Amino acid sequence: MSPVPTEDAYDRIRMRQWSEGRARSAGIERRDLLKLIAAASAAVPLASVAAPARAADGLPGVVKPLPPELFTLRGTNAETNFAALRGTGPLTPADRFFVRNHTATPLIDRAAWRLTVWGDGLRGGPVEFALTDLLELPAVTRTAFVECAGNGRSFFTSQQGQAVGGTAWTLGAIGTARWRGVRLADVLRRAGTGRHAVDVLPRGLDAEVVTDGVNLGRVRRPLPVAKALEDVLLAYEMNGEPLPPDHGSPVRLIVPSWVGIASIKWVGDIEVSAEPLLTPWNTGLYRLFGPGHPPEGSAPLTRQTLKSAFELAPGAAFPVHRRAPLTGRSWSGGAPVRTVEVSTDEGVRWRKARLRDEPRAASWVRWTADWVPRERGPAVLLARATDRSGRTQPVATAHNTQGYLFDAVVRHPVVVN
Numbered sequence: 001m002s003p004v005p006t007e008d009a010y011d012r013i014r015m016r017q018w019s020e021g022r023a024r025s026a027g028i029e030r031r032d033l034l035k036l037i038a039a040a041s042a043a044v045p046l047a048s049v050a051a052p053a054r055a056a057d058g059l060p061g062v063v064k065p066l067p068p069e070l071f072t073l074r075g076t077n078a079e080t081n082f083a084a085l086r087g088t089g090p091l092t093p094a095d096r097f098f099v100r101n102h103t104a105t106p107l108i109d110r111a112a113w114r115l116t117v118w119g120d121g122l123r124g125g126p127v128e129f130a131l132t133d134l135l136e137l138p139a140v141t142r143t144a145f146v147e148c149a150g151n152g153r154s155f156f157t158s159q160q161g162q163a164v165g166g167t168a169w170t171l172g173a174i175g176t177a178r179w180r181g182v183r184l185a186d187v188l189r190r191a192g193t194g195r196h197a198v199d200v201l202p203r204g205l206d207a208e209v210v211t212d213g214v215n216l217g218r219v220r221r222p223l224p225v226a227k228a229l230e231d232v233l234l235a236y237e238m239n240g241e242p243l244p245p246d247h248g249s250p251v252r253l254i255v256p257s258w259v260g261i262a263s264i265k266w267v268g269d270i271e272v273s274a275e276p277l278l279t280p281w282n283t284g285l286y287r288l289f290g291p292g293h294p295p296e297g298s299a300p301l302t303r304q305t306l307k308s309a310f311e312l313a314p315g316a317a318f319p320v321h322r323r324a325p326l327t328g329r330s331w332s333g334g335a336p337v338r339t340v341e342v343s344t345d346e347g348v349r350w351r352k353a354r355l356r357d358e359p360r361a362a363s364w365v366r367w368t369a370d371w372v373p374r375e376r377g378p379a380v381l382l383a384r385a386t387d388r389s390g391r392t393q394p395v396a397t398a399h400n401t402q403g404y405l406f407d408a409v410v411r412h413p414v415v416v417n
């Protein structure tokens, strides 16, 4: 088996080729991409941080109901309230799985849907797959989280006083599900992917995205061919049911452990390219910009980072002197979680939480820790995870202008009565 080159190493080649005019900006003008990259490295005024959170029962672009006890609405997106996961199993029920839509959920007829695989990285011409064709291929099942690269972004501002651009998520832009579908590798092989293919570009059937007067085209994010052939799924089921409309029906990508943008929903076509491809989603977006990063940004983001969250509303109340079971979840895109520690005294003492699930890659663990609050008044709960690669959640995350990959310990305010 040949090792998968890191996205980092591959990207250095891709960017060099682009600057030499050998890589191709797919579906967007080169100068518009350059503008995006320049904008991404600019500082963001605090005021632009985000659309305010709203409590409402739904969003025009989302099909499922979004009751305020389950979701907090942010722009076109719905964040899962962590308190709503308390008492649920390791899989996030579809009715409370977060929704991140660049525009709106499209309604796609499953019978008429086709996946077209095309491009100069194929040995022959375009190949079409109907849903029935995919159902005839060997099915695989995989539990994996989908987590937005910007999950936790609001804490750059609220905990670190830093301005960042993008949706002001707290920690609920993650959900874990059991996905069933086919290996992307099987589809790419059947389509005749050649040895000369380097990039694979799945594209959604949702509307084109227009920001600041620039049409970015349809949501699409290239994967190096080695990754596309490794562990990526084309999923048609979520938790044993057909994919719901908001989560990509009839078929979406699942790229385990990687940032959510890689898991393209409502996939309609996949370009297999003999040249490296650049789109807004791997250039101006989903790279780290800011101090310590080159002007063209870091390599595109791949794996998710490490986080922990309490299954509690912010400001939850606890009776004094009464033993309370604190519950939460921790996860890492790097390696399975090894330990979780909880502190109720501002990080002076940490004690181990009890893990309730077998830690696995690309998934989260539920945990519990008992707490007997001794004093009335405001308090702060802290949880921090360590994964098997030895990484522990730090006290602060290095700033980047778009607020990606927040991994620091989050301060969860509560009240003791």
Ligand SMILES: Nc1nc2c(c(=O)[nH]1)N[C@H]1C(S)=C(S)[C@@H](COP(=O)(O)O)O[C@H]1N2
Binding pocket: 097, 098, 099, 100, 101, 102, 103, 146, 147, 148, 149, 175, 203, 204, 205, 206, 219, 246, 247, 248, 259, 260, 261, 262, 263, 264, 265, 266, 267
């Ligand atoms: N076609 C398409 N795919 C998409 C998106 C989108 O807007 N359109 N959003 C991406 C982002 S940024 C994330 S975090 C995940 C969210 O998946 P979910 O809405 O099922 O939770 O989908 C990704 N796939």
Ligand SMILES: [Mo]
Binding pocket: 100, 147, 148, 149, 150, 260, 261
């Ligand atoms: Mo995302």
